[in-house]
Amino acid sequence: MKNITILVPHHAILGTIEGPRFLLTEVNSYLRSMGREPAFHVELAGLSKQMSAFNGLYTVATHKTIHDIHQTDLIIVPALEGDMEQTLAVNKDFIPWMVQRYKAGAEIASLCVGAFLLAAAGLLKGKQCATHWAMANEFRRLFPDVHLVEHKIITDERGIYTSGGAFSFLNLLLYLIEKYVGRDVAVLSSKAFLIDIERRSQSPFIIFSGQKAHDDEQVKQVQEYIEQNLQEKLTVNQLAVQFSLGRRNLERRFKKATSNTVTEYMQRVKIEAAKKSFESSRENINEVMYSVGYSDTKAFRTVFRKFTGLSPLEYRNKFNKEALAV
Numbered sequence: 297m298k299n300i301t302i303l304v305p306h307h308a309i310l311g312t313i314e315g316p317r318f319l320l321t322e323v324n325s326y327l328r329s330m331g332r333e334p335a336f337h338v339e340l341a342g343l344s345k346q347m348s349a350f351n352g353l354y355t356v357a358t359h360k361t362i363h364d365i366h367q368t369d370l371i372i373v374p375a376l377e378g379d380m381e382q383t384l385a386v387n388k389d390f391i392p393w394m395v396q397r398y399k400a401g402a403e404i405a406s407l408c409v410g411a412f413l414l415a416a417a418g419l420l421k422g423k424q425c426a427t428h429w430a431m432a433n434e435f436r437r438l439f440p441d442v443h444l445v446e447h448k449i450i451t452d453e454r455g456i457y458t459s460g461g462a463f464s465f466l467n468l469l470l471y472l473i474e475k476y477v478g479r480d481v482a483v484l485s486s487k488a489f490l491i492d493i494e495r496r497s498q499s500p501f502i503i504f505s506g507q508k509a510h511d512d513e514q515v516k517q518v519q520e521y522i523e524q525n526l527q528e529k530l531t532v533n534q535l536a537v538q539f540s541l542g543r544r545n546l547e548r549r550f551k552k553a554t555s556n557t558v559t560e561y562m563q564r565v566k567i568e569a570a571k572k573s574f575e576s577s578r579e580n581i582n583e584v585m586y587s588v589g590y591s592d593t594k595a596f597r598t599v600f601r602k603f604t605g606l607s608p609l610e611y612r613n614k615f616n617k618e619a620l621a622v
Contacts, residue, residue: 312374375408428461
């Protein structure tokens with residue numbers, strides 16, 4: 297039987313505490329109904345026996361404090377809310393315990409924005425990590441030594457697991473159930489909880505907003521120029537000349553400020569505009585393609601799939617209400 301410790305930090309999102317607790321204890325029920333032994337012993341643990349959640353709206357009674365737990369197989373770090381630097385500060389006392397337990401052989405799984413606490417513990421350094429796409433820029437700013445894979449829903453590296461945004465933590469739980477108990481129980485759980493077990497990417501759900509939380513004003517001017525000239529087939533050389541910068545200097549400063557190359561940024565801005573058109577307009581694929589500066593259908597489809605995981609037609613059919621009605 298696996299001992300599972302679900303942490304209850306300050307500013308935790310309640311659903312990512314109760315969700316794992318409920319799903320894993322239901323797995324035990326399924327196993328009993330099959331005449332098999334329960335797989336999980338699940339406990340909630342905090343810095344004290346009473347922990348507040350959701351800005352004090354809820355109080356969670358924990359089974360134990362972390363200092364009472366000296367051995368566990370898996371630690372689950374729930375999603376957090378609020379200003380991340382402040383939230384990490386009030387939860388700093390979890391960090392030494394997490395590090396000690398990991399060194400003693402425990403595995404650790406972070407759910408959504410819980411990756412920030414895992415990274416603050418130094419346990420993600422040099423590893424791949426997923427988190428909510430909306431927090432990607434903030435995560436990169438705070439933890440530049442972590443390899444953030446913005447599109448992924450699940451990462452698994454040396455006993456450290458992370459999940460993508462919001463309810464995609466359920467996919468990580470199914471992944472762990474399959475790993476610990478078996479595919480049959482994971483499939484049963486997916487059916488009982490109506491979870492798409494094969495979902496592996498959050499790319500279709502990402503909304504790209506220009507990364508302007510930096511202090512390089514000239515780079516911001518380049519970003520705004522790109523955004524205001526969607527229909528143009530701009531090149532890096534043209535932009536360098538336009539803003540009186542050497543190409544290499546522009547590329548270096550742009551990457552440092554935005555975490556994207558200039559070409560990637562142009563592509564993402566164009567694809568985000570195309571996505572909005574597919575979601576709300578009646579324009580066909582070629583009309584949308586031309587409106588964002590592409591004339592080569594193959595190139596447009598390739599770049600669109602790169603950032604969304606879907607073809608333009610698949611994306612329109614997924615998110616456009618009128619397309620769904622056809």
